[in-house]
Amino acid sequence: MDQVEQQLGGGRYRLVAQLGEGGMAMVYRARDERLGVDRAVKLLKSEVASRKSVLRRFEAEATTMARLHHPNVVTVHDVVIDPDRVFMVMELVDGGSLVDWLDRNGPMPPRLAVMVTTHMLAGLAAAHEAGVVHRDIKPHNVLISREGVPKIGDFGIAHLEDQAHSYTRTGTVMGTWAYMPPEQRSSAKSVDARADIYSVGATLYALVRNTEPFDLYVSEGHEEMFEGLPDSLVAVIKKACRYRPDDRYANAVEMANALQAIVAELPPIPLDTPALGEGGSIDTAAATASLHSQPSDAGLGDSTSLLEEPSPHAASSTTLNKRGLGLAMLGLGLVFALGALLVGGAAIALISSRGGAGAPEPEPVAVVAPAPVTAPEPPPKLEPIVEPEPEPEPEPVIVAPKPKPKPHPSAKPKDHPSNKPKPNPKPAPAPAVVAMGTLKVNSIPWSTVYVDGAKVKATPITDHPLSAGSHTIKLVAGDGTEKVHTVTISGDSQTFFCWRFAEDSEC
Numbered sequence: 001m002d003q004v005e006q007q008l009g010g011g012r013y014r015l016v017a018q019l020g021e022g023g024m025a026m027v028y029r030a031r032d033e034r035l036g037v038d039r040a041v042k043l044l045k046s047e048v049a050s051r052k053s054v055l056r057r058f059e060a061e062a063t064t065m066a067r068l069h070h071p072n073v074v075t076v077h078d079v080v081i082d083p084d085r086v087f088m089v090m091e092l093v094d095g096g097s098l099v100d101w102l103d104r105n106g107p108m109p110p111r112l113a114v115m116v117t118t119h120m121l122a123g124l125a126a127a128h129e130a131g132v133v134h135r136d137i138k139p140h141n142v143l144i145s146r147e148g149v150p151k152i153g154d155f156g157i158a159h160l161e162d163q164a165h166s167y168t169r170t171g172t173v174m175g176t177w178a179y180m181p182p183e184q185r186s187s188a189k190s191v192d193a194r195a196d197i198y199s200v201g202a203t204l205y206a207l208v209r210n211t212e213p214f215d216l217y218v219s220e221g222h223e224e225m226f227e228g229l230p231d232s233l234v235a236v237i238k239k240a241c242r243y244r245p246d247d248r249y250a251n252a253v254e255m256a257n258a259l260q261a262i263v264a265e266l267p268p269i270p271l272d273t274p275a276l277g278e279g280g281s282i283d284t285a286a287a288t289a290s291l292h293s294q295p296s297d298a299g300l301g302d303s304t305s306l307l308e309e310p311s312p313h314a315a316s317s318t319t320l321n322k323r324g325l326g327l328a329m330l331g332l333g334l335v336f337a338l339g340a341l342l343v344g345g346a347a348i349a350l351i352s353s354r355g356g357a358g359a360p361e362p363e364p365v366a367v368v369a370p371a372p373v374t375a376p377e378p379p380p381k382l383e384p385i386v387e388p389e390p391e392p393e394p395e396p397v398i399v400a401p402k403p404k405p406k407p408h409p410s411a412k413p414k415d416h417p418s419n420k421p422k423p424n425p426k427p428a429p430a431p432a433v434v435a436m437g438t439l440k441v442n443s444i445p446w447s448t449v450y451v452d453g454a455k456v457k458a459t460p461i462t463d464h465p466l467s468a469g470s471h472t473i474k475l476v477a478g479d480g481t482e483k484v485h486t487v488t489i490s491g492d493s494q495t496f497f498c499w500r501f502a503e504d505s506e507c
Helices: 052-066 096-106 110-130 182-186 193-209 216-221 229-239 254-263 284-291 322-352
Strands: 004-006 013-021 027-030 037-044 076-081 086-090 142-144 150-152 436-444 447-451 454-458 461-467 470-478 482-489 494-500
Touching: 013 037, 037 052, 052 076, 052 086, 052 284, 086 182, 096 142, 096 193, 110 150, 110 193, 110 254, 193 216, 193 229, 216 229, 229 254, 436 447, 436 482, 447 461, 454 461, 482 494
Parallel strands: 436 494
Antiparallel strands: 004 013, 013 027, 027 037, 037 086, 076 086, 142 150, 436 461, 447 454, 447 470, 470 482
């Protein structure tokens, strides 16, 4: 972290260190001198703070986050907009993001990934109940507290469903492509909470694979994407990432219920798995208890509450049944106690079998002897090379020179112009260099691509080299629907074409 010394808010907030930087803002660790606590300050860069559109979006983000009070959502404490400085004061979540954890440790064990996802769904349930659609859920925007609690942040492009007007133009594409549902790629303004469900499914895939989840909505044609993952987990990810919003989980609670149903089928979290937060081990008990939900008192029917009890400001549909949570925690404690007794009994039996009380002698470590080193075989004996005796040189034969023939009377003299050598013909011109470009093709849903009659592969294709000029591409969807299109490739440039079969139009 870069060390800084700067004061904001009339000296109330002292910037201590830089935590991160984006295109329009810097994030700092700050000290609230009045309350004596550490905060996070998001400070707009001076070069963009004067733009009205940026200020409106910054205010919208602050307003959105201020409406949410939930343990799994980053809390906003203050917003200051003055001529010189525009900044937001937020809860300090200094355990890094999920993508930081993946960078350090690699793919996340499936059961831990399910627990983290359940926390995310708890925060999103509160946001959706407040009429807020995040529209940019991804591992980068989920922060981890030192206690290991995931918290959703960065509501910079969130959409308020009850706004009289929106700062997102119709047709504008906003978000992160790999985690974005198909409908948001056409227009970010018209999406609803099911767009966040898609992004949560894509994030869950990224956690267990540690790779970008491109185009999961066409995963049926690319089953190798899920190789090695538990079938029950794959089914949840696929349903969350369906192409049509109506085919996905209806809300965050329904997806959490689906995760609850499969958690017992997933392998246990390995004991050497690094903790989520720096302050201790993984809070497995709390996360597991959160999955054993009870019917809500708010009339949700089979929908269940998710995690910690929300604050009084949270909507009634996410209220936790305290009695149900207590029973779940009690049941979990009995399971852990039974496991401890079984482990203890096994340990006592092992000690008794080795000769009574006292520390058991360590097991001998099996040492695998290295393979014997054999002496190299001696090189084959080389026979001496006997050079043959040189043959005697033949006697020189003296040949009398032939008399030069007399020139014919009609022969032309040697210096006649017709006897001079003719000049070499001009070299053939070098072949012209063919200009090359590249072609990118995608389709919704996926399709087989033919270029100039030759089959290439299924969409999406990227950086396919083609010579400059016109080319014919044909897309054949899974149901046999075809689209033929002519593209013009320019040298040293990239041409992109995307076709949406359902609407019979370009993406």
